[in-house]
Structures are given as structure tokens and as C-alpha cells.
Amino acid sequence: MDKKRLIVVVGAIALGIILQLLIWNGVLNAYYAQVLTMMSIFIIMATSLNLINGITGQFSLGHAGFAAVGGYFSAIITTRLQLPLPAPILFTVSLLVGGCVAALAGFLIGLPTLRLKGDYLAIATLGFGEIIRVLFLNWKYVGAAAGMWGIPGYTNFLWAYMLAVLTVVYIVHFMNSSHGRACISIREDEIAAETMGINTTKYKVMAFTFGAFFAGVGGAVLGHLIRLLHPATFSMTFSVEILLMVVLGGLGSITGSISAAILLTFVSEALRRFNELRMVIYALMLIGIMLFRPQGLFGRKEFSLDLLTNSKLNFKSSKNRGGEHADS
Amino acid sequence: MLKVNDLNVYYGGIHAIKGISLEVEEGQIVTLIGANGAGKTTILRTISGLNKAKSGTIAFKNTEIQSMAAQNIMAMGISQVPEGRRIFSAMTVLENLQLGAYLRKDKAGIKKDMERVFDKFPRLLERIKQQAGTLSGGEQQMLAMGRALMARPKLLLLDEPSMGLAPLLVQAIFSTIKELNQEGTTILLVEQNAHMALSIAHQAYVLETGRIVLSGDAKELACSPEISEAYLGGSVGH
Amino acid sequence: GTKPAEPAAPAAGEQPAAEGDIIIGGILPMTGAIATFGQSSKKGVDLLVEQVNAQGGVLGRKVVFVAEDTKSTQADSATAIQKLIQQDKVVAVVGEVASSNSLAAGPIAQDAKVPMVSGSSTNPAVTEVGDYIFRAAFIDPFQGAVMANFASKDLKAVKAAIMTDANSDYSIGLGNVFKEVFTANGGSIVSEVSFVSGDTDFNTILTTVKNAKPDVVFVPSYYDTVGLILNQAKNNVGFPAEVKFLGGDGWDSPALFELAGDAADGHYFSNHYSPDVDSPEVKAFIDAYQAKYNEVPDALAALAYDAANMILKGIEKAGTTEGPALRDAIAAIELNAVTGKIKLNEKRDPVKSAVVIIVEDQKQKYFTTVNP
Amino acid sequence: MPILETKQLIKTFGGLTAVNGFEIYLNKGELIGLIGPNGAGKTTAFNMLTGVYQPTSGEINFLDASIVGQYPYEITQKGIARTFQNIRLFKDLSVIDNVKIAYHQNVSYSVLDSILQTKKYRQEEKKITEKALEFLKIFKLDHKSQEYAKNLPYGEQRRLEIARALATKPKLVLLDEPAAGMNPQETQELLGLIKWIREYFDLTILLIEHDMSLVMNVCERIYVLDYGKIIAHGTPQEIKSNPRVIEAYLGEEVPVC
């Protein structure tokens, strides 16, 4: 790891620990802790969707489905199996299991959708997400329509935050490797990528698998935060909400996703008490931002390129053309 | 017929056209040559209204058109074969040609012009029902030309019509341009193939990074040593 | 960028709480899939707070109600109640409407020792979360059994069909209880179909149900859907008039008759109260509600009104707003509420009688009372 | 022994036979031209050679093995690289990233290596960056390595596309109209470049071009395609004077001065 990046990562970890200390000694109350935790979860969700949508250019609307798989399977580990493990280990195991089963789902969904492009892929992944939801809705073992409750509240801010840091580090490192560049080249021009010797199938499936893994972890963290899982949580609206964060931050920009996840969570909180007007204002704000910055807050750039990526781009006078990949 | 005066065009901060003035006499072929990125396309797009000039005037038949909308400029009798052909790829060859005549109402005239196009480009008739996007590069160029002709323009703007064409077709295209001109269409021609362009043009302007550096009679320019040095690649011929 | 959220400004029209006021929180689905229930509930509580303050408040202090939107989701319910407890220091919370959301909010209230009273969450699990969680409604098993017994005993039905909303645990829960009790009574279930909330076309499943030739059809869902179902059953699918449709408290809304028209006539549902029931509470509530909002209250409004009332009466009785004392006071409450007599059992669920209502001439009519 | 040989390649689109019995061979180290009227099927032939289209029938042997039915990436990995008639750079990426991507198949570190940023990853990444810069230097693009590809002038984009193709370490390069859109001056430069890369990288080259000043000056042999069929094959001198080719393709010369 180069030095600058090491500083960022160490700084990020330190920030997490400081915040958690403030939470423990009550400077930040449980509400702030909850909001910070939600922000972390959305960072996990948004950056992992960015891997699929922004970096690899595959328009996916099924992220909620992966989160559902991760959430439910991790909760099965912590509630149904009665494993004789201490809580932190049990939680770790459940996160891994949730992530892996979600990754498997991502892999399976990635396969048949390879033939599809743009909007067709979007609707197919949306369909997969809905199918997953309906399956949970009918699965009595996990409570079916009543949802699964009594999940231990293992998630605290520190867990969510550290997992978010891990996710971001993973995705940034991946992005900056030859494998990540392969994904980016698929987004830019699939035919050209193929003639560069890149197995586009492999990398699309890989992006779906990795993206789904982290979405699964995100779902697991969420489940152990609200201590309840309900199929309705993982509806299409949830996928759209995460997509909003990715687009708002800038497709392909990890710092953009992070900022947008924080911003939208914050705004949604700040507006909560407006009740019926809450979503009206929220919607107007979204439209406003999109009109004002169509390429997203960060475009395709990173907030501090020096620190987070190897390659420094010379961004002069260029119109961002992100999102062209969505052309069918 | 067309008078461009002190034209300045910007792309964001980039000053692409720097105070250019040029004139096209009715009935002539005027060619605009220059290296890649000199601003040739930009001038044509500004004339046809796709780009807007920051300052300067463009007068067509004594009417100032620089602030008119593209479709209204077309309606005045200016037609353009854009760079990169820009045919309607998911439409058939026939539909592309019909769209060329979008502003026209004279059915009989349209039919006649359609025949004229097929006469000049028989390949298009062979492919009349084919999706334009699957045509070969050369076929697409023919279609783009044919489509522009369907508007029966008074002034035809051609942006690199010979690009990607087989030698035989390059000759064909150039003789078509000449024919069109003889039939009364005024032509402003942008070309990389300076050789050919100068051979059919009356007047020529040489462009370098947004400025006109040379202008004059095409035949004279063609034979001038500076031109053949810089734009004709020395003594080239097959 | 991890700045904590600032407390939001209160929405227009709401008075900010002053020193010494009693602040009651509300977590309600004001937007999202079940916004209609949240809005009715809020109207109910607002009415009560207005009435109480007009009479000098509670313990001589003014009552302030702050409602937070839950967007009809679990995650938002959890955050909303957290915010009320931490930021607004509410002494108790009304809500959530749906059981699944109450289950997400419950543990937080329990941990913070702040009583939470849900008006309409009917899943038994809601109050099992802990001793700070209460409700004003009866629970699903009771209501489902009421209608199953009513079907077999009063209507002498032997063949029943069940239509449930696959997305709603309330609906499915009631369906299951009905099935259990009805078959135990010797009846048989001839058809079970489901739909999802938001559907508008029920012709297909109604055709299936009709062809199974049931004596009764149990549709434990909400009035917006039920209105359409009854309408299509009569007008499109042509159900014979002898086949009775049965439902639960979810049917209770004037909108049902608007949507179903005369197609609702002759069918039955169970409810917490009937406007016909000659109780002063019901009459006063309906009059006040109509005066304030110019519409007839639905069950959600009545239940939320009662839930908030349980809290305020609890405070009065406890003489304090301290969590543990308030909890004990609410647990021991006896209240002649709009939706019936509320007295809680050891599971903190009200032991209430249910009324069965028949629809006649597009109006509710009291039919019978069933005691637990 | 030819490095590439095709037998009776046919490609039809619906009712249209775009390529009809295409047969060519390329010996190692040769620089061969493929010319023919527009729509003759030249690009389609390239597309079959690189796996972008599946031939309707026929054989393609590369290095003594059939490559019919393989994916484009497999064919690239076997050693065939190409450029496109309409430039297909990764427009929104930097010049150097364009070249780095082409190195992908030669990268040996795993995903795990890159996540953990192991020594292997760091060494190889360093090597890739160095190599890519080296390539850019060869193509005189190194001073623009951080520029967006789409911001390059046309001629440089063409050069970058060739550089990118060569970075895949091919044995055979297919160039589809590399001089299109270039002025005569630039075409002359390109001509020199093509000759030079063949020597330097020890390549076999097949190129499609309509600019006779290029084709006739660099190619050792030329195939002429018309209506999907090879109608002539020979040295530039033979082709220039072939009446069929003149009639179908070249036409008569027009003197200017």
C-alpha cells in the first residue's frame, strides 16, 4: 500500500474509533449513533452497487435482493442455528455466510443476464430482486410475511463503520488493479474490451459476485441493527434509493458514493419531521441536484484523487459522458 | 450568396474559430482545407445552426442567419452532409432519403429527386429496404449525400465526403459534386483530400488552428509549392 | 464527513415544546406504502391532544405531540423512535401502525425504558418484545377466531375460502387463525388465494374462489383493497348473494362503501367498536372528529386516539412521566375507550370484546358482540 | 507455413451474403493489403477473423489451429490484435490507461493480490506502468499520457489505437483503414510508422485501406475483394494494372497539376 493511501486508511480507522468512543461515553447519543450506523450501511450498499453499475457499467436494479439474501442468511445463523459461539465470532460468521450466499446469488444472477444490456439488464435484475423478495415472503422458516424478528442487535456503529471501510478499501484496491481496469474497459466499450483480450463474461460475473457479496454484508449489518427483517424492506424502492446514491455521487466515483450516502441519509433525517411534506421536499431536492449536476456530485472523479487512486487524470475541459453505457 | 464575417466560436473555454471571414459566390464550389482540428467542421456546424457563434455574422442571401434555429436555416435552402455521415441508423435507406425531403411538399419533385439520387448511387437502390446502420462505410456516405440532395438545397455544405471511400467512389463523389454544381447547387466543401478538392473547386480557403492562413483561386493554390508541401503530402499520386 | 444530524425544525403549524411540557412522540407512516393509515392515526392523536390541552393538559402541564415519519419502513421506524427518545426526550411513544414496524421500534423503546403504545399493531409478537410495549387493539388470534366462530356458528357455513394479502402479516395472520378455528369447528377451506397490496384487479382470484363454491369468503385485508374486491366480486365475477364475505377491523372505513357501493351490503366484519354502539365515548369521539376534520373517523384514527389516551391516562395516574412508573401505570390501566373497554392482560394486550358488524344499505350496522 | 489461412469463409446477413468464399493466407512477417469497393466485405472479414462475428461457414486457421467459434478475447490472447474502422478507444479514460488495459492478459497477479496489494501486485503494476509509458514513447504519445483519449486529435487517436493493439503482444495485427480521415501529410507519417512497427515488433500485418498512396507503398501482396469474393491477388504492380481491379475499384487517375 502506498504511503498516502495508508494515511487515509489509518485516518479513517482512527476516526471510527474516536466516534465510537464518543458514542460510548455518551457525547454522541444513541440517535446519532444510529444515524451514523445507517450512513455506514448505505456506504456499503452504495459503493458495492457502484462496482456493478458505475465501474463495470452493468445497469443493475437488484441490489435490494442481494441485501435481502445477506440479511436473512446471516440472521438464520444468529437466530435459528443456536451455534455455541461468542457473540462477536457468531456475528462475524453470520456476516461471512450472509455475504457468501448473496455472492452466490450475484453469481447466478450475473450468468443469465450476461446476454442483456442496458435497460433490459436493469429490468431483469429488478425482476430477480423481486423474485428473491417473493421467495422470502413465502418462506415460513424465516417468518414469511410476518418477517423475522428477535434478531440480536449485534450491530453497533463500530462494526458498521469498519465494514464500510473494508468495503471501500476492497473496491478501491480492486478498481486500481488490472482486474478493475478490465471492468472499467467493459463499461467504456465492451467490444473494444473483448479485443483487448478481456474475458468480459468473467469480469461482469465477478462484478456482480463481489457487488452482491458486499450488499449481502450490508443487509446482514442492517438486519442486526434493526433486529428485524421483513421482505417489504427489500423492495424495489430500496434498490432505487441506493441507485440514487450512486448516481448522485457520480457513477464510478467511490468518494462520490460515500458522500451521497452520507448526504441522502442526512437529508432524509433532517426532513423526517416534515411528515407528508418530507418526501415532497426530498424529491424536489433530488431533481434540483440532478439538474444542477447531471454527472453527479463528483462526476467520475475521486474527491482526493491523489490519495485514493494511482492514476491521476488530467481533467480539463471534458464533458463527462458517464452513463452512456446504459444505452441499449 | 453566403457571407461569413469575423466569426468566433468557442467550445467552453476553447476558442475554436478565431475571427474567420469567408465568402461563397452563388454557383461556385468553395473548398475549405486544413489539418485535423483546424476548425473546418466547426465552421460548417455554425453555418447550419448546430453550433452558435459567440460573435460575428453569417449572411445567407443577405439575411443574417447566425441566430436562427437549425431547422429554419435548413428551410432557407442550406443542407449539410455532416462529418461522420450521421445517417439514421435504425431507419431504412428509403426512410433516410424521405427525411432529407422533410421540409418539402412537392410530391412529384421529391419523386424525381429520389430517382436522381438512385441514378447517381445505384447501390442505394439495391439496398433500399436495408437498415442504414448496417451499410458499409461507403454506402453510408452515399446515403448521407443522397439525403442532403433530397432537400434540393441551394447551398450544400459537405464535410469530408470522400472519407473512407474507395478510390473509384472518391472520383464518383467528386464528379457528382461537380455535376451538382453544374446543375446549379452552390457548394461549400470541406476536405482532407485537398488534392481532389482543389481540383474541382473554384475558390479555396486554407485553415490553420481556427484562422484562415491562405485563400484564393483553387487551381492556383493547388499548384503553389507551399500548399503541395503542407497539405498534399509532397508529390503524391498513385 | 460524518457530522451528526442536527435536530430538524418542527413542521409548520406545530408548536415547539416549551419547558415543562409533556412531550409525546409518534412514529407513524406519513409517507410510503401505508401512508393512509399513518395519516388517520395522526389525526386521531392530534384530536386527543387538542382536547386534553383544552381541558388544561395533564398534571397541569401542556401536552405536545411530535410525530416522526417512518416512510412505512422498519429501518426508518427504528431511527425515528431513536430520535424521539434521544433528541426530543419524549416520555412515551404512540405507534407504529404496522406490526412489522412496531417490532423494529419496540426493542429501542424497551432498552430506553420509554413506554410505546401501538394503536393498531395486532401481531402478538409486538408486545412480547418487552414490558414497555403496549397496544390498544386486540390481537390477531382473537379476531380471527371471532370471525371463524361467527362463520360456523352464526352463519352455519361449512365451506370457506380465504383471500389474503401476501405482503401483510396482519392479513396472513388472521387468515391462518381463521383457518385453524374454522376447520376445528368442522368446516373445510375450499380455496386459499392471495394478492398483494396495491393490486387493483381481483377478477382472476375471485373467479377461482367462486368456482370453489364456498359458503363464506374471509378477506382479512384493508378497506381500500376490500372495497375493490367486493365491488368486483359482485359486478364483474357475479358472486351469488348468499355467499357472505367476512373481514376484520381493517374493513372499517367510510371509504369501503365509497369503493364498493352496494356490493358491500350483506357482508360482515369484526371490529373494535361500532358507531351504533350506544357508548358516550364513541359518540363524543365521532362528533369531535367530524367537527375538526369534516370526515368520519376510521378504526385507525380511533385506535391511535385510544393508544395516546392510554399514555395520557397513565401519566395522570402515575403522577409522573418517569419510565418505570409510567409503564406500571399503563399496564394497570382501565379505560372506557372509543374502541371498547381497555384492560390489559399480563401480556400487555387489551382484553376487549369485539363487535360483529353487518353492512346494510352501505352503512355499518351493529350485529352482535363477541367476548373474549 | 502461413501464420493465418482462411478457407471458403462465408458470412450472410439475412439474405445478404457479405463475404462469399474468402480465402487468403498470410506468411509470417508479411505486410498484406486488403482492398475493395465499399461494402465488399472487408470489415466483415476482419470481424470473422477476430471472433466479433461467427462465420456462416468456412475455416480460419491461425498458427495451425482453428479459431472458428472462439470468443474475441480468446483470439486476442492467441495473438491477433486489431484496430477499428470507427475508432473505438476507451474515450473517457486516460491515454495511459488505454494502453494498460491492453496488458491485462499478461498480468499474473490475482484479485486477492490486488486487494491485499501484495508485493507481486506492486511490482507488476509498476512494470505495467513502465511498459505502457515505453509504448507511448514509441508512438510519441508519452507527453499526453494523462490526457483523456477523446481529447486527442484524430491522428493521435489512430496512433493510440495502434499502440493499444500492439500492447496485447500480438503476432498478427489487423488494421482497418488506419489512414481514414488523415491528410496526406499524416498518411505519409503513418506509412513510416507501419513499416517500422513491423520490424520492431516482428509482426505480420493485414491492413484494409482505401488510400492507395499507403497501400501501394507498403504492402508486399494485395488481395482485392469485391462482392465478398477475392477477385485479384498479387503484388502492388500487378494489382495496379489489373483491369478488373481498375474497373471495380481503382478507376482512372486524374491529374491535378
Added chain:
Amino acid sequence: MAEFLQQLINGISLGSVYALVALGYTMVYGIVRLINFAHGDVYMLGAFAGYFAIRTFKLPFFAALIASMAVCAILGVVMERIAYKPLRNAPRVAALMTAVGLSMFYQNFTIYRIGAQPKAFPKMAQVNWQVMGVTISNSQVLILGTAVALMIILHFVVQHTKMGKAMRAVSLDRDAAMLMGINVDNTISFTFAIGSALAAAGGVLVGQYYGVVQPLMGALPGLKAFVAAVLGGIGIIPGAMIGGLILGVAEAGVSAIGFSTYRDAVAFAILILILIVKPAGILGKNVREKV
């Protein structure tokens, strides 16, 4: 047999509701390549416009239908000018997200202004016909008939009229279309006007068919219509009809054989299977890009 036929009729009438909404969806998509997520909500607003036209302004049904179409046509044009036009040269997802924002706005603004409670939409006098033991109502026939008629008209307009050619030209290449003398702004406005008027017609017809209007009524049919449009090949007008009918019949079939809890899952599974076989939808041509 009679039951089978009845269910088929049920499926077809559900499908024609989807088709009716999908037509406008697909047309707007076909011309501006925008998944107008707010389309389902324009349908809802159209239904409300019809509701108020009948309830408040006491218009007869058909006058209300026309009024609602006119209101929504204007709304469509305004919406395009304000929210989509500035994004014409922006990445496509930007416009998609604005559409999501608009959808949220329409839904929540309606909830805010009118309330979330459903309202009863006045029904037309119901006539049921019995054919071979199968019940068909006049509303069903009206909706199916309208959908088919609109499909034919739209298809004709887009494929064979001058305006239609202009619309398609705009969809393929705006600059080139301008060079043909086409007024691109007007063409796009026209597209949105028609698309939104169609949504409104759908809203009013469906509103009266089911007898209800409410702020979220556009969400589910909007989604299903989108699925139907994709199924048929998005941008292809007859595809919307085919997609809608397939979806409707499939849903009815799944419910009829007793799997109603899995209805949506099966509908989506069918969609995915069809897309795997035909990646551009049933009528879509899967042309590999020519390189």
C-alpha cells in the same frame, strides 16, 4: 373449459390495462430513450384529473376523459421542458434519476394535497355479456378496444406519418434531425404530450373500471407496464401490447392454478426467461453493433 376461458378473459383485460399504460411508456422511450419512471404517476394524475372533472366539474365521462388527456398533455410538455430538457446532453442515468424524483414528487405531492385515502371513481353503467358461459363487461371491452385502437393509431403515426418519421429521426440523432429541418424541441414536446395524454386516458379508463383512484395507484401498474414494454421490446409500440397481454395472461394463469402468492415472481421469471432467449424483447431485434 368455461373457467379456463373466463380466466383467459380476466387475464386479457388485466393485460390490456398494462398495455394501455405501457403504450405511452414505450413511445416516450422509443423517441427520447428515457425510461420515464414518472409515467405511472402521470397515469395517476390523469385519473385524478378525470375524477375531479366528473366530481367537481360535473363533466360527463367522455368529456372528462378528453379534459384529463388535455391536462396531462400539458403537464407532460411542462415536465419535459423543466426536468428533462436541460439533461438532454447529460448522461442518461441523470434523466432517469430525475424521473425517479418526479415520480416521488407526484406521489407525495398528491398525498400531501389530496391525502392518501383512496377515492371512489364514478363507474359507468355496468353491462355484462354472457358468451359461452363467460362473463365479459363493457368496461373490459372498452379498455381492450381502446388499447388496441391506440396501438394501431400510434404505430401508424410513428411508422408512417411525417411526424412519426421526425420522431424516430430525433430518437436516432438529434443533430442530424435538425439538419433535416426537423424542429427537435417541438417533436420531443409532441412526444411527451402524446405519451402523457395516453397515460391520462389509461388512468381515467382504469379508474372507472376498478372504481378507485389513489395517489399510489400508478406505482404498481407503472412497474408492470414497464415490464410489459420491455417484454415486448422497449420502444416498439406493438411490443407494448403483446408484452402487456402476455404479462396479464401469465399473472392470471399463475393465480388461477393456485400459485397466487408467487404471482409476481412467476411473472418476472417469465420475463427473464424470455429475455434470455430474446435479449431485446419479443419484437426487438438483437442486432450486434456493427463495428
